[in-house]
Amino acid sequence: MRKILVAYISRTGMTEKMGNFIAEGVRMAGHEAEIKKIAEIKTEKELKGFDGYIFGCPTYHRDMTSGMKTFLFLAQKANLTGKIGGAFCSYTHSGESGSMIYDTMQHVYKMDLADLGALNLKEHTIDTQEGIKACQDYGKAVAKKF
Numbered sequence: 314m315r316k317i318l319v320a321y322i323s324r325t326g327m328t329e330k331m332g333n334f335i336a337e338g339v340r341m342a343g344h345e346a347e348i349k350k351i352a353e354i355k356t357e358k359e360l361k362g363f364d365g366y367i368f369g370c371p372t373y374h375r376d377m378t379s380g381m382k383t384f385l386f387l388a389q390k391a392n393l394t395g396k397i398g399g400a401f402c403s404y405t406h407s408g409e410s411g412s413m414i415y416d417t418m419q420h421v422y423k424m425d426l427a428d429l430g431a432l433n434l435k436e437h438t439i440d441t442q443e444g445i446k447a448c449q450d451y452g453k454a455v456a457k458k459f
């Protein structure tokens with residue numbers, strides 16, 4: 314069994330819900346998922362010991378949050394090259410942050426990402442059957458890379 318870290322930022326809880334459903338999908342695929350708030354991750358050492366990484370952040374002002382940007386610099390020091398992963402975001406109308414995070418994981422960290430792109434969900438869809446399934450399927454698809 315492999316272990317995936319699902320780490321997220323969430324101001325009002327929508328991206329957090331996505332993270333929990335994605336972690337469920339990882340577990341449905343037979344692997345372990347640990348879910349953490351990014352604010353609790355203080356050093357790159359805390360990113361050691363995982364086989365995969367899925368990062369999430371909502372879109373505010375057509376951007377990821379400053380906390381997410383700081384975290385992406387920290388994660389660069391953890392050397393995630395070749396690890397599997399994915400990215401996700403909750404949004405209302407433009408939803409850029411998931412793809413921005415995914416780009417960094419792909420091009421800067423050179424991770425081995427599932428060929429899915431980021432999972433970006435409009436916030437009103439997250440609590441629906443389709444939204445929950447989309448998150449679970451994303452977690453499963455990332456875990457299937459093992």
Ligand SMILES: Cc1cc2nc3c(=O)[nH]c(=O)nc-3n(C[C@H](O)[C@H](O)[C@H](O)COP(=O)(O)O)c2cc1C
Binds near residue numbers: 405406407
């Ligand atoms: C001040 C503000 C700015 C926002 N800017 C954007 C935006 O540029 N694009 C977008 O798609 N959603 C935008 N949103 C909507 C949030 O991304 C959306 O509510 C999201 O679900 C919040 O996720 P969270 O609960 O994880 O914080 C904005 C919301 C607020 C309050």
